[in-house]
Amino acid sequence: MNLFLDYQKKIFNSLKSLEKKNLIHIPSQLKSFTVELPPKSQRADISCNAAMILAKVNNSSPVKLAEIFKKHLLSKFKEFKNVEIAGPGFLNIHFHISFWKEYLTKVIQLDSKYGSNKSFKKKYNIEFVSANPTGPLHVGHCRGAVLGDTLSNLLSFNGHKVTKEYYVNDHGDQIKNFVTSVYYRILEIIKNKPFPNNKDLYPGDYIIDIARKIIKKKSIKNFNNFEKIYNKLFSESLKCSMQLIMCDLNLLGVKHNNFVYESKLIDNKMVSKTVKKLQKENYIYNGKLEAPKGEQTKDWKMRNQLLFKSTVFGDDADRPLQKADGAWTYFAGDIAYHADKISRKFDVLINILGADHAGYTKRILSATKAISKSKVNLICKVSQLVKLFKNGKPFKMSKRRGDYITVEDLIKEVGKDSTRFMMLSRSNDVELDFDFEKVTEKSKDNPVFYVQYGYARINSIFRLLKLNLKAKIKLDNKKFTLNQYEIEILKKISEWPKCVELSSFKLEPHRIPFYLYELVSLFHSYWNLGNDNKEFRFVSERGKLNSSRLVLLQALSIVIKNGMSILGVSTPSSM
Numbered sequence: 265m266n267l268f269l270d271y272q273k274k275i276f277n278s279l280k281s282l283e284k285k286n287l288i289h290i291p292s293q294l295k296s297f298t299v300e301l302p303p304k305s306q307r308a309d310i311s312c313n314a315a316m317i318l319a320k321v322n323n324s325s326p327v328k329l330a331e332i333f334k335k336h337l338l339s340k341f342k343e344f345k346n347v348e349i350a351g352p353g354f355l356n357i358h359f360h361i362s363f364w365k366e367y368l369t370k371v372i373q374l375d376s377k378y379g380s381n382k383s384f385k386k387k388y389n390i391e392f393v394s395a396n397p398t399g400p401l402h403v404g405h406c407r408g409a410v411l412g413d414t415l416s417n418l419l420s421f422n423g424h425k426v427t428k429e430y431y432v433n434d435h436g437d438q439i440k441n442f443v444t445s446v447y448y449r450i451l452e453i454i455k456n457k458p459f460p461n462n463k464d465l466y467p468g469d470y471i472i473d474i475a476r477k478i479i480k481k482k483s484i485k486n487f488n489n490f491e492k493i494y495n496k497l498f499s500e501s502l503k504c505s506m507q508l509i510m511c512d513l514n515l516l517g518v519k520h521n522n523f524v525y526e527s528k529l530i531d532n533k534m535v536s537k538t539v540k541k542l543q544k545e546n547y548i549y550n551g552k553l554e555a556p557k558g559e560q561t562k563d564w565k566m567r568n569q570l571l572f573k574s575t576v577f578g579d580d581a582d583r584p585l586q587k588a589d590g591a592w593t594y595f596a597g598d599i600a601y602h603a604d605k606i607s608r609k610f611d612v613l614i615n616i617l618g619a620d621h622a623g624y625t626k627r628i629l630s631a632t633k634a635i636s637k638s639k640v641n642l643i644c645k646v647s648q649l650v651k652l653f654k655n656g657k658p659f660k661m662s663k664r665r666g667d668y669i670t671v672e673d674l675i676k677e678v679g680k681d682s683t684r685f686m687m688l689s690r691s692n693d694v695e696l697d698f699d700f701e702k703v704t705e706k707s708k709d710n711p712v713f714y715v716q717y718g719y720a721r722i723n724s725i726f727r728l729l730k731l732n733l734k735a736k737i738k739l740d741n742k743k744f745t746l747n748q749y750e751i752e753i754l755k756k757i758s759e760w761p762k763c764v765e766l767s768s769f770k771l772e773p774h775r776i777p778f779y780l781y782e783l784v785s786l787f788h789s790y791w792n793l794g795n796d797n798k799e800f801r802f803v804s805e806r807g808k809l810n811s812s813r814l815v816l817l818q819a820l821s822i823v824i825k826n827g828m829s830i831l832g833v834s835t836p837s838s839m
Contacts (some may be wrong), residue, residue, distance in 0.1 A: 265370060265371075265378065265379075265761050266381065266761040266762050266765060267310070267372065267759075267761070267762075268298075268299045268300060268301070268369070268758075268759075269282045269299075269762070269765075270760050271299045271310055271312075271357075272297065272298060272299040272312075273342075274293075275299060275312055275337065275522060276297060276312065276314075278336070278337065278340050278341070279314060279318075279333065279336070281308055281338060281340075282528075286320065286818070287332070287446060288322050288329070289322055290318065290321075291321055291323055291529065291707070294317070296313070296317050297311055297312070297313065297317055298312070298621070301752070301755065301759060302350070302354070302356050303392060304752075306348075306350055306356055307358075307748075308348065308350075308357055308358055309357055309358055309359045309751075309755060310356075310357045310359075311350070311354050311355065311356050311357065311474075312318065312354070312357065312555075313327040313354060313355075314333055314351075314355060314356040315327070315330035315333055315349075315353040315354075316352065316353045316588055317352065319353065319519075320398060321352050325353075326352055326353025327349060327353050329353065330349045330353045330354075330355055331349065333347075333355055334347045334349060334355065337355070337357070339617075342360075342365040343359055343360055343362070343465055344357055344358070344359065344360070345358045345359060345360045346358040352437055359499070360585055361744060361746065362741065362744070362752055363692075364679050364746060364751070365723050365739055365741065365744045365812075366629065367754070367758065368739070368754065368815050368816065368819050369739065369815075371448070371643075371757065371819040371823075372815065372819060374822075374823070376469050376824055376825070376826060376829075377700070377821055378760065378826060379421070379422060379563060379760045379761045379763075379764040379823070379826055380421050380422050380761075380764065380821065381422055381423070381470070381761065381764070381765055381768075382422065382423030383423075384423075385423050385424055385425065385609050385615065386424050386425070386611040386612055387425045387427075387609070387611045387612075387684050388416075388419055388425065388426045388427065388610060388611065388612050388613075388614060388621060389426075389427045389429055389605055389608070389610040389613050389614065390412055390415060390419075390426060390427070390428055390429065390614045390616070391412075391429045391430070391431055391605075391613075391614070391615050391616065392408055392409060392411065392412025392413070392428070392429075392430075392615075392616035393405055393408055393409045393412065393430055393509075393513070393518075393520075393616075394430055394431040394432070394650065395509065395794055396433050396438055396439075397432055397433070397434055397439075397442075397502055397505045397506055397509065398438055398439070398441075398442040398466060398505060399442075399466060399468055399470055399471075399505065399508070400468075400470055400508050400509065400512055400514070400670045400671065400672065401509055401512040401670060402671070402675055403650050403652065403669050403670075403671070403698075404618055404619065404620075404649065404650060405618070405649075405671065406516065406650070406671045406674060406683065406687060407511060407647045407648075407650050407687045407696065408616045408617075408618055408647035410516065410518075410567065410683070410684050410687040410688060410832070411616055411645070411670075411687070411688070411692050411773065412428065412518075412614075412616040413428065413516070413518045413832055414684070414688060414773040414776075414830060414831055414832060415515070415614070415616075415771060415773050416428050417773075417829070417831070417832060418426035418764070418767055418768055418773050418776070418829045418830050419768060421764065421826075421829075421830055422764060422765075422768045426521070427521050427522055427525075427610070428520045428521045428648070429520060429521065429524060429605075430520045430523045430524070431524050431526070431601055432506070432523055432524065432525045432526060433526050433594070433597075433699070434502055434525050434527045435526045435527045435597065435713060436526075436594060439498070439502075440481070441465060441466065442466055442501065442505070443494065443497055443498050444465060444490075445465040445466040445467075445471050446471055446475050446478065446497065446501045447490055447497060448460055448465065448475070449471050449472050450475045450479060450487055451487065452472075452475075452479065453472075453476065453479060454479065454487065455473055457744070459653060470508060471709055473504075474501060474504040474505065474508075477504050478497070478500045478501070478504065481500065482704045483496065483500060484496055484497060484500070506523075511672075512671040512672055513671075515671060515672060515675045515680065516635045516671060516680060516684065517680055517684065518832075521655055524601060524604065526597050526601070527735050529597060529600050529601060529604065530592065530597065530600075534594050534600040534601075534603070534604060535592050535597055535599075535600040537600075538599055538600040538603045538635070539570070539585060539599075539600075541603075541635075542572065542599075542634060542635070545634065546569075547572060547573045547574075547576070547634045548567070548570060548571065548572055548573070548585070549570075549573065550568050550570060550571070550584070551568065551569070551570060551571045552566045552567065552569070553566070553569070553571065553581070553582070553584065554566075567588065568667070569584050569585075569586055569588075570584065570585040570586045571583065571584055571585065572584075572585055572595070572599070572627075572630075572631065572634075573634075573768040574626070574627050574630035574631065575630075576630070577629065577630035577633045577634060577636075578625050578626060578630060579626040579629075579630045580626065581596050583627050585599075591620050594629060595628075596630075597815050598628060598631070599628075599631045599635070602628065602631060602635060602642070603633050603635045606632070606635055606636050606640050610640070611640075611641070611785050612640075612641050612818070613632065613640060613641065613642040613643070614641065614642075614643045614644075614645065614771070615642065615643070615644045615645070616626070616645050616647055616692075617644055617645070617646050617647065618646070618647055618698045618795055619646060619647065619648050619649045621646070621811050622646045625644040625646070628642070628644065629642055629644065635716065635811075643771065645692055645771065646692065646695055647692050648692065648693060648695045648696065649686070649695045649696070649698045650695075650698050651695060651696070651697050651698065652669070652700065653697055653698065653699045653700065653701075654699070654700040654701060655701065658702055660667075677700065678700065678703050678704060680711075680833075681712055681716070681833045681834055682704070682712050683703075684831060685711060685712035685715075685777055685831060685833050686702075686703050686711075686712065688773055688774045688776070688777050688831060689711065689774065689777060690774060691772065691774050692774070708785070708788070711780075711781045711837075712777075712823035712833065714781060714784055714785070714788070715777075715780045715781060715784050715824065715827075715828065715833075716782075716828075716833075716835060716836060717784075717788075717839055718784030718788060718820075718824060719784075719789050719821060719824045719828075719835045719836070720836055720837060720838050720839040721788075721791065721827070721839070722807040722817050722820060722821045722824075722839040723821075723838060725802050725803060725809070726839065728803055729803065729809060729814075731814075733818065733821060733837075734818075737811050737814050737815050738811065739811055739812065740811065740814060743810070743811070743812070744811075744812050745810075745812055746812055746813075746816065748788045748798075749786075749789075749793065749794050749800070750812075750813065750816055751758070752786055753783075753787060753790065753816065753820065754816060754819070756782065756783050756786055757783070757819055757820060757823050759779070759821045760779070760783075760826070760827070763775055763779045764830075766775075773830070774829070776830055777827075777831060779827065780824060780827045780828070781822070783820070783823065784824065787820060802817070
């Protein structure tokens with residue numbers, strides 16, 4: 265139910281009838297033909313550029329051609345009240361009020377489905393967060409988590425099948441250091457041995473919590489021999505750490521459908537199998553690499569090693585797959601993981617990467633192209649840094665969990681709703697300033713409050729009238745009327761399907777909070793008119809409200825509800 269796309273098709277097909285009469289010529293390729301919302305100053309409902317783009321090919325002026333189109337459209341579309349020629353030849357179209365009545369009725373009927381377009385269904389895998397399981401999630405992970413979850417909600421709303429996935433990097437040196445840290449904290453607790461001063465170890469208080477849980481569980485009886493108990497200690501430490509992470513994600517309202525463990529891929533020989541497959545395709549060779557840019561050449565030792573030909577697919581350099589000790593590199597494991605994804609027959613793979621992994625994009629795109637023979641589309645979206653501010657200055661919180669601010673810290677300070685909404689207040693590819701003052705104040709400067717307050721205001725009207733928000737309200741054709749302010753709100757409501765479609769197509773969920781803020785701003789501005797003029801008050805002194813206005817409020821509440829649901833933000837009925 266995209267008003268603009270619908271009328272783009274309708275008007276185009278209508279103009280084709282003029283071509284059949286040899287009155288105009290329409291080229292086979294007409295990409296720039298659009299139906300849009302005109303500037304607010306022009307007060308029209310929709311605007312069409314047909315005369316502008318067809319003038320040259322028809323050897324006519326846009327205005328002259330627009331006159332022909334105007335007469336034609338008014339004769340063909342009974343819902344068009346008037347067609348005006350604006351500027352150099354735009355067709356500004358006004359609908360009859362009966363059209364808006366029917367449109368409102370459709371919005372109410374569609375309810376939670378209003379705005380969705382399920383004509384093109386695809387199977388998506390969205391991998392996001394995927395933080396090392398060595399501790400709680402920090403603020404940087406938070407933005408990526410919200411982006412991935414909201415994008416999943418958006419695509420699901422549009423009818424796509426989405427798998428939300430977390431890749432657990434439970435293999436490598438960082439995991440060994442993590443397990444070692446837990447071990448030393450256990451010794452500190454049970455034997456009073458001091459925790460080593462080692463930069464490779466994890467000092468956070470959460471390590472102590474994990475150590476205490478393992479001691480209490482009593483699944484390990486003796487801690488004298490680290491090597492002997494390593495596998496069991498690794499398993500228990502990983503469980504505790506993933507519980508911490510999932511608890512943080514739960515606070516954010518994020519739930520993954522699937523967790524894939526790197527260690528299992530290695531145990532199942534998935535890495536070696538994938539490497540052999542790529543060797544057969546001649547994408548892997550033995551060679552030497554120059555020292556990476558920025559590395560101290562004196563510390564660099566050139567050696568023969570297994571290399572992936574990522575430069576064939578646009579990467580800056582070929583990439584190593586094995587370390588000096590023969591262990592697989594992180595990249596090798598990641599290749600195997602993407603081979604596993606591809607084997608599960610997804611149409612589109614999306615990776616949400618942190619700012620520190622931006623440089624990793626080219627090599628994993630290269631690997632995916634090699635594995636899938638360029639048949640599977642991988643999209644990498646980078647979630648840039650978050651900077652915390654309060655009173656105009658960088659804000660440092662308690663950092664209870666170590667040397668960084670956790671998701672738990674942030675949510676305890678401002679709440680889930682504010683966190684999620686504000687994390688989407690900028691495009692993911694630019695840095696975000698998170699202002700604690702703004703997200704906690706009750707004003708129009710706090711977007712999440714402003715949108716929630718709009719929904720609560722609508723509910724308050726229905727409570728005053730002792731009506732259910734979902735009540736069926738009959739609209740009388742003769743009595744149906746909307747003033748210019750209500751029409752502006754309705755026109756904005758009609759933009760919602762377009763917003764969803766564009767957000768989904770471009771994978772840009774940040775468009776939704778911007779749209780919602782603009783929508784409720786129109787509503788609040790209209791509400792405030794009633795302070796000085798009784799005509800614009802939503803509820804009369806007699807406690808009555810005309811049915812037209814009431815249905816408009818229902819439609820408005822539906823759009824707010826649908827939009828906030830995609831964002832994972834609540835819509836309280838009172839505030």
